[in-house]
Amino acid sequence: MYKKVRTPCIGVCSTGIGDDVCRGCKRFAHEVIDWNAYSEEQRRIIASRREGYLTNAVRSQLEIIDESLLLSQLRHQQIRFDDSQSAYCWVFELLRAGASQIGDLGAFGLRPTAQAKGVSLVEVRRRIDEDFYALSVAYYQRYIAPGLQKD
Numbered sequence: 001m002y003k004k005v006r007t008p009c010i011g012v013c014s015t016g017i018g019d020d021v022c023r024g025c026k027r028f029a030h031e032v033i034d035w036n037a038y039s040e041e042q043r044r045i046i047a048s049r050r051e052g053y054l055t056n057a058v059r060s061q062l063e064i065i066d067e068s069l070l071l072s073q074l075r076h077q078q079i080r081f082d083d084s085q086s087a088y089c090w091v092f093e094l095l096r097a098g099a100s101q102i103g104d105l106g107a108f109g110l111r112p113t114a115q116a117k118g119v120s121l122v123e124v125r126r127r128i129d130e131d132f133y134a135l136s137v138a139y140y141q142r143y144i145a146p147g148l149q150k151d
Helices: 029-037 040-059 067-076 087-101 121-148
Strands: 062-064 110-112
Touching: 040 062, 040 087, 040 121, 062 087, 067 087, 087 121
Parallel strands: none
Antiparallel strands: 062 110
16 A cells, blocks of 8 residues: 655745756656646656655765664654655755764765765765756656647
């Protein structure tokens, strides 16, 4: 049994200023507009796409070396996350909640990839968000926008 897909909106919508992909939640403008009319299956498809992009973006910067420790820390720190998502999505929620306050990644069951060694976690969070957005925009431009264009 699937649980209901909640809106991924984080209250930072840029589609109202003309972006085709929201800089906040990374949904496409038409998905933001039509969200309430979508079936659970449609919402699940969108959630799955977003989860895949976010997972890839996080994996490029951080590696989970102890998922149970990560989970324990998230709960101890009272950080909201969706336990049905990839643990790499949990990592992003951790960074959003307190990248500037984390001194020891190992205490959270994490370690930086070669690409992120020596980089502040605030910068790592920014890179992840940038990559997540770039993946969403690339998909939109390749597969969605051509179908929306009028000849």
